[in-house]
Amino acid sequence: MWKPALQICYHDHCFDGVASAATFLRFYREEVKPGLTLDRVALRGMAHRTGPLFDEGAFAGEENAVVDFRFTPDPRLTWWFDHHQSAFETEADERAFRAEASDKKFWDPKAKSCTRFLAWTVRDRYGWDPTPLSELLEWAEVIDGAQFPDAKSAVELTHPALELMLLIEASKDPELCPRLIRELSQRPLGEVLRESFVTEPLGPILARHREVVKTVRERLRVEGGVAEIDLSDLALDNVNKFIAYAANPETVYTVTVTRGTNRSKVSLGSNPWRQDLRRHNLANIAERYGGGGHPAVSAMSFKPDEIDKARAVASDIAKELRR
Numbered sequence: 625m626w627k628p629a630l631q632i633c634y635h636d637h638c639f640d641g642v643a644s645a646a647t648f649l650r651f652y653r654e655e656v657k658p659g660l661t662l663d664r665v666a667l668r669g670m671a672h673r674t675g676p677l678f679d680e681g682a683f684a685g686e687e688n689a690v691v692d693f694r695f696t697p698d699p700r701l702t703w704w705f706d707h708h709q710s711a712f713e714t715e716a717d718e719r720a721f722r723a724e725a726s727d728k729k730f731w732d733p734k735a736k737s738c739t740r741f742l743a744w745t746v747r748d749r750y751g752w753d754p755t756p757l758s759e760l761l762e763w764a765e766v767i768d769g770a771q772f773p774d775a776k777s778a779v780e781l782t783h784p785a786l787e788l789m790l791l792i793e794a795s796k797d798p799e800l801c802p803r804l805i806r807e808l809s810q811r812p813l814g815e816v817l818r819e820s821f822v823t824e825p826l827g828p829i830l831a832r833h834r835e836v837v838k839t840v841r842e843r844l845r846v847e848g849g850v851a852e853i854d855l856s857d858l859a860l861d862n863v864n865k866f867i868a869y870a871a872n873p874e875t876v877y878t879v880t881v882t883r884g885t886n887r888s889k890v891s892l893g894s895n896p897w898r899q900d901l902r903r904h905n906l907a908n909i910a911e912r913y914g915g916g917g918h919p920a921v922s923a924m925s926f927k928p929d930e931i932d933k934a935r936a937v938a939s940d941i942a943k944e945l946r947r
């Protein structure tokens with residue numbers, strides 16, 4: 625069986641996950657194994673779900689990297705970079721990470737994006753030059769750190785990089801993210817944004833986005849600063865996190881229920897422009913239900929047929945956030 629020299633597991637359908645994988649791939653081919661051709665590199669998207677996250681296939685390479693996704697103590701993991709508060713499934717996993725003190729495994733839950741954290745870490749440790757990827761690093765910080773000037777620009781997608789964010793989140797094409805990772809590892813973001821494999825599938829996805837924006841606005845009810853939004857009938861796995869804040873700036877928290885092919889999901893968000901009013905750590909809340917994320921944004925996965933359970937959890941959390 626074909627054994628890749630390097631396999632990169634990345635947070636799937638996430639701009640920061642894709643950008644982290646592209647950054648690592650460029651670093652690895654410039655600094656670790658110069659001359660390594662792309663046909664010897666495997667790319668594998670990782671999704672949160674119920675049950676074990678890493679199967680045998682996650683360690684198919686001679687070297688195995690995981691970026692913008694959970695840690696695993698499996699000895700076959702060679703490189704790891706993450707910035708999620710919920711990076712460790714158990715305390716034993718966290719102890720294993722700290723005890724190993726590897727110079728190839730890094731975690732900073734304060735970093736806004738895994739992409740720039742990774743780039744700056746390997747710059748400082750290995751003398752690698754991330755300058756050619758500057759544009760990608762900056763956009764990963766804006767998108768994953770919710771550093772948009774306002775909610776409107778995050779919803780109206782006022783820059784091609786934000787359209788790419790939508791494409792990555794909404795596309796059902798399994799080849800899209802791997803292709804983006806290979807391209808973004810070799811060429812500036814601005815150039816890749818003009819490619820037809822990016823611009824062509826965007827048409828229908830932008831149209832669908834506008835419909836979702838309309839639906840969210842219609843269903844939005846904000847009570848005590850908390851918006852509960854049930855989109856489980858729309859067959860979506862990811863929804864733009866900012867629609868509610870653009871529609872009603874009084875919204876401090878959003879609790880959203882979705883149902884995709886592989887999971888039902890409850891997403892928790894907090895208004896990036898009202899962080900002074902955030903009183904809860906959303907990662908801590910999600911962890912109680914087997915999920916995780918960051919203090920300001922998190923999620924929990926359930927089985928696809930557990931939609932009633934997801935709705936009940938969403939309702940309990942909304943009550944808790946209103947207190």
Ligand SMILES: [Mn+2]
Nearest residue numbers: 640692738768
């Ligand atoms: Mn991230």
